[in-house]
Amino acid sequence: MKYIRFLEELGQEDLPLAGGKGANLGELVAAGMKVPPGFVLTVEGYRRCVPPVSLPPEISQDLTRLEEFSTELQKKILGIDLPEDLESEIIQAYRQMGSPPVAVRSSATAEDLPNASFAGQQETFLNVQEEKEILDSVKKCWASLWSARAIHYRGNQGFEDAEVALAVIIQEMAPHEVSGIAFTVNPLTGNKNEMIINGAPGLGEAIVQGEVNPDQWVARKPDGAVLRFTPAPRPSQMPTFSRRPQRTPRGYLTSQQIRELASYCLRIEEHFGGVPQDIEWSYGEGEFFLLQSRPITTLES
Known part of the structure; x- marks a missing residue:
């Protein structure tokens, strides 16, 4: 295939x-982590369909004109007719996976880098299953x-718009009774002998976007023993999950599960050369799934 690369490749x-997210997922597979199967539509697909964009310098400082420029450009991209061969490769790869519900995730070439995470800047679409909906989600x-x-x-981070391109990850939805984010050092204090694990029932995207307050465990490195637990406020509405999890006074994960997750996270940190990591995870059907890893960009150097 010309435009498709499976994660293990x-x-x-x-x-x-x-892109950063796609490359890091490949590294998680190489590290032996449980990663939902998937593939990447590389930036070559984007570059074939989306002409180079030149942003006039004066627009970047005028928010009203920037919004107008953005709206018009996005409308043009959404109206693109995908080339038949590119469309065929996406559908063929999706069917090769067994046509499961998938997450369609953006992966920019300026993303998940050591000094700039770009977290939340591009879109992700969850539980997508119809082939046409997948193709539409790629354009979105x-x-x-x-x-x-x-x-x-990007402008604030010093990236040139002309240098940026976007790959798209199409990845099987992981079971998500509980999901969350783990930090392999304490990003609040900089303590390298502690990890922080945040978790909540349902899909982790709500935590990433700051839409829900998660339970929080502070765990000791390297054994993952729970040092402190802070429960989340009771949610006003229950989220979407693959199966309703059981909550105990110590949260939605047991101490043993925290130890298990911590061990995976430390293996990931070691795989990335000891660089502290910000890791997205989910738990369901009796096992953990690793969904993303990127360097923590908020630590003092």
Whole structure:
């Protein structure tokens, strides 16, 4: 296939092709983690369909004009007719996976980097199953590269818009009784002898976007023993989950499960050369799934 790479075929050296998120998922597979199967529509697909964008310098400082520029450009991208061969490769790869419900995730070439995470700047679409909906979601991901917020963020980080491209990850939905984020050092204090694990019932995307308050465990390195537990406020509405999890006074995960998750996270940190990691995970059907890993960008150097 010309435009498709399966996750097990990717590594850090493929960042220019698969974006930061896609390259890091390939590394998680290489590290032996339980990663939901999937593939990446590389930036070559984006570049074939989306002409180079030149943003006039004066627009970037005028929020009203930037919004107008963004809206018009996104409309053009959403109206693109995908080439038949590219469309065929996406559908063929999806059917090869067994046509399961998938997450369609953006993976920019300026994303999940050591000094700038770009977290939340591009779109993700969950529980997508119809083939047409997958193709439409690909274009929505491409368009999200040119939201006013994303353009503004890139400018603040010193990235040239002309240098940025977007790959798209199409990945089987993981079971998600409980999901969350783990940090392999304490990002609040900088303590390298502690990990922080945040978790809540249902899909982890709500935690990533700051839409729910999770339970929080502070765990000791390297054994994952729970040092402190802070329960989340009772949610006003229950989230969507693959199966309703059981909550105990110590949260939705047991101490043993925290130890297990901590061991995976430390293996990931070691795989990435000891660089502290920000890791997305989910738990369901009796096992943990690792969904993303990126360097923590908020630590003092």
